[in-house]
Amino acid sequence: MMGNGFRITFWLFLSPVLLWLFLLIVIPHIDLLLLSFRGESDMGDPIWTLQNYKNFFIEPIYWYTFLRTALYAMITTFCTFILALPVSFYIVKLARPRTRGFLTVLLLLPFWVSELVRVYGWMILLRESGVFNYFMLKMGIIDQPIEMLYNDITMIMGLVYTSMLFMVVPLISVMESLDDSLIEAAHDLEASRFDILRTIIIPHCKPGITSGSIVVFMLALGNYLTPNLMGGKNSLWFTEQIYNQFIASFNWNQGAAFGFLLLVLSSVIIWVGLKVTRQNLGEVAS
Amino acid sequence: MKKVTLLAAACCFFMATAVQAETLKILTWKGYAPRVLIEKFEKDTGIKVEATFSNNEEMIAKLRATRGAGFDLAQPSQDRISSVQEKFKIYQAVDYSRIDTKLFIPSMLDAVKSNTKVGDNSYAVPFCWGTSGLIVNSDKAAKADDWNALMDPEFKGRISYRLKRPTLIAVGFALGYDPFALYSDAVGYKEMLDKVAEALINTKPLVKNYWANGDGLLESMRSSEVFVAMAWDSGGWKLHDENKAIDFKAPKKGALGWIDTFAIPSKAKNVDAAYKWINFIMAPENAAYFTTQEKVPTASQGANAFVSAEVRANFERSFPQETIDNIKWYPPVPAKLEVMEGKILDKIKAAK
Numbered sequence: 001m002m003g004n005g006f007r008i009t010f011w012l013f014l015s016p017v018l019l020w021l022f023l024l025i026v027i028p029h030i031d032l033l034l035l036s037f038r039g040e041s042d043m044g045d046p047i048w049t050l051q052n053y054k055n056f057f058i059e060p061i062y063w064y065t066f067l068r069t070a071l072y073a074m075i076t077t078f079c080t081f082i083l084a085l086p087v088s089f090y091i092v093k094l095a096r097p098r099t100r101g102f103l104t105v106l107l108l109l110p111f112w113v114s115e116l117v118r119v120y121g122w123m124i125l126l127r128e129s130g131v132f133n134y135f136m137l138k139m140g141i142i143d144q145p146i147e148m149l150y151n152d153i154t155m156i157m158g159l160v161y162t163s164m165l166f167m168v169v170p171l172i173s174v175m176e177s178l179d180d181s182l183i184e185a186a187h188d189l190e191a192s193r194f195d196i197l198r199t200i201i202i203p204h205c206k207p208g209i210t211s212g213s214i215v216v217f218m219l220a221l222g223n224y225l226t227p228n229l230m231g232g233k234n235s236l237w238f239t240e241q242i243y244n245q246f247i248a249s250f251n252w253n254q255g256a257a258f259g260f261l262l263l264v265l266s267s268v269i270i271w272v273g274l275k276v277t278r279q280n281l282g283e284v285a286s
Numbered sequence: 287m288k289k290v291t292l293l294a295a296a297c298c299f300f301m302a303t304a305v306q307a308e309t310l311k312i313l314t315w316k317g318y319a320p321r322v323l324i325e326k327f328e329k330d331t332g333i334k335v336e337a338t339f340s341n342n343e344e345m346i347a348k349l350r351a352t353r354g355a356g357f358d359l360a361q362p363s364q365d366r367i368s369s370v371q372e373k374f375k376i377y378q379a380v381d382y383s384r385i386d387t388k389l390f391i392p393s394m395l396d397a398v399k400s401n402t403k404v405g406d407n408s409y410a411v412p413f414c415w416g417t418s419g420l421i422v423n424s425d426k427a428a429k430a431d432d433w434n435a436l437m438d439p440e441f442k443g444r445i446s447y448r449l450k451r452p453t454l455i456a457v458g459f460a461l462g463y464d465p466f467a468l469y470s471d472a473v474g475y476k477e478m479l480d481k482v483a484e485a486l487i488n489t490k491p492l493v494k495n496y497w498a499n500g501d502g503l504l505e506s507m508r509s510s511e512v513f514v515a516m517a518w519d520s521g522g523w524k525l526h527d528e529n530k531a532i533d534f535k536a537p538k539k540g541a542l543g544w545i546d547t548f549a550i551p552s553k554a555k556n557v558d559a560a561y562k563w564i565n566f567i568m569a570p571e572n573a574a575y576f577t578t579q580e581k582v583p584t585a586s587q588g589a590n591a592f593v594s595a596e597v598r599a600n601f602e603r604s605f606p607q608e609t610i611d612n613i614k615w616y617p618p619v620p621a622k623l624e625v626m627e628g629k630i631l632d633k634i635k636a637a638k
Contacts, residue, residue: 059629061636129509147443147511150495232495233449236636247343248450249628250350250370 036256052257062241066261069238070269072152073220076159080216081209083160084167089201091168092175104172107165115162119229122158123149150232158230159220166219167212174208175201210279214270221266238262309334310559313345313357315546316500317580318413327566333559342366349376354552359560364545365616367402367409373621377549379407384561389568394585398547401618410547411564412585414576417541417613418452420514421503421522425531427513432538433460435514437489446503447516449496449635451627452542456516457482459539459614466617475623479630487637496635507532520581523600534600536609543613545585 039049056062091103110118125131126148133145148154178201186196202209227237242262245255274280310333312319319337327335338357340348345362354376362370371377387395394412402410422430427441433456436445447453458465458478468475494512497503500521506512507525519541522534548564550557566572573584574592581597590598 061629061632065632065636128511147494228498233490233493233635234638236632240635241632244628244632247347248631249625250343250346251625251628252350 032256032259035253036260038253052254053261055254056258056261061236062258065236065241066238066265068236069221070265072156072159073217076156076163076220077213077217079156079160080163080167081213084164084171084212085201085205087164088168088171088175092172092178093180107168110161111165115225118162119158119226122154122161122230126154149230150234152231152234155227155231155235158226159223162223162226163216163219166215170208170212170215171205172208174205178204206277206279210274210277213273217270218266221262307334308332308556308559309336310359310556310563311357312337312359312361312563313340313348313551314359314361315339315341317582318361318546318576320576320579322579323567323572323575326572327563330566331559331562333556333562335563346370346374346376349551350374352553354378354554356553357551358554358556359563360549360551361413361546362410362549363616364398364401364410364412364547365618367547367549368404368618369621371402371404371409376552377409378552378554378557380409380411380548380550381561382408382411385411386565386568389565389570389586391585391587394545397615398545398585402547402549410549412545413548413567414582414584415543415545416582417519417536417543418456418516419519419522419537419541420535421507421517421525421532422535423507423510423513423529423532426510430514431535433457433516436460436516437485437492438514439489439492441514442492443494444511444513445492445515446494446497446506446512448498449631451624451631453486453516454479454482454627454630455542456537457485459537461485466614469617469620469623472620472622472626476626479626483630483633486634490634490637519604522604523581523597526600527596534604536604536612540612540614541609543615545615 036052037048037050038046039051041047056066087107091100095103123130127133128145128147128149130148132148133142136142137145182200182204183196186200191199222239224237224239224243227235228240231237238258239262242255242258245251245258312335314337316339319335324335324337327333342363345360346366349357349360353374360377367377382399390412394415398410398412399408402408420430420433420435422428422435427435427444429435430438430441435441436447436453436457437460438445447456455465458468461478461481463478463481465475465478468478494506497506497515497517500517503512503515503517504521504525507515508528517534519534519536522532525532526534548560550560554560567576568584568586570586570589571592573586573589577583577589578592578594578597581600583601
């Protein structure tokens, strides 16, 4: 009897999640998958075809854009990691317990505002007639305003900013289990700071680094707003390519194919990344 | 992409639940349904108006996603209706007997009727019109008077335009082609597009940015970050009100003329209200209010008398008779061109 009642409640509580997954994610994706294999024959009749996928490999703009997007997403992930490691180390090991909570909230704070507003905030700061230029002119550091927007560096900075938190949080959680005495012992044995970082901290944080990297990489790869608004005229991001196919060219079939290519190729990149660093997804998730 | 599908699904949900009170859902451009007029309409008819702001491409994509459901009235440009209708059937034929034709300038009504004809039916009535041309800061770039200015090294870093099909057409004109004559000749049009792409890629270093948001462009012009831009006339006139040096200029080769329309989506729930809104907003004093507010002339017969003097002055300054005669009106776009143009736009954006 007990078991039966438990089972009913189990399904009752699980059903919203399943409905959500199935109705809003699985079904639309199946529809998109079907769309991506549809096309038109020369006579304009609808047919099944692989042409949409072929286009990606034949047309250099498309795979070039994907490579560029993937490369920039990796750079973003790396920069985020470099910035997040000392931040999380400080929060976990150096800050006093009371300030620790405060610092974490401080990191969270920007995420109470939508991404769009944050990006516009950056644009107000960085534009040619913007805040930074105004003060630098006033202080005589420069005598001509500089355009700081619309280049790749600004774009990557924006991406790093939007994804910082998703690296810091997993790093904090793994660092909490790092025993301080290991670091102290290494110090006593006259290990250099770099050696401590390389042989103690990073190996210990590996699962956190991996899960953080996966999240940041996927977020950067799938971002649309930041590259579009901050990157400006040179920033063709792969998501924009998908948007253009759907909206500007009315070519939903091609857009759907790009969507699935993004899904598959990014999964492959992550799989390769895990293989190269000799990890598996199960370890990372636990 | 997942986000988009989710959002679309969520929207469907909300639409399905929100059908109690009588509402009119309009899919339109920003500014096309001024709040004052909405309130007046709500008071007159008791019908609640919900306006969603969009642009041509997104309007078509939205209606295509729902197969013409979710909105009672849409306002696409007249050249983007017939090919879309032929392919996706997202609109229903307009019943011209339910429209007060006296309210419209006859030549415009006829032009839109014939341009949106598919089979035996027409699918739109005109609402307003305007042109794309140059907005120029004449303190800094006095000599910019034609499309070539968008590729002039003299204005390096001070040029801005949208990376959308009107720009391709404008540059086509600048290079000496007649893009509209090439509409029916896919091979010739492709050739022109390749030349346009080459020109735009070569001059890419001169461009400040590709603007995507009208207010954003106005801000860049205001702060003198941009001297020459391709944009709509109404934007230029708005800036002229604040700074006399900035104004709209019709390019010598001819401004590009568009007409935005009313079209009724095929699965509109409240068709009656849609017709009521059309007849309401086209009444001379209402249309004039819109024109005064947004600086966009309408197809309303006799509205001119109610338009404020400043707005009329703008128009007369920028459009002497010979400039009006030189406007290049968009003919209906054949379906195949959009895919070609999409590729070219991607190529330009991806180029270094």
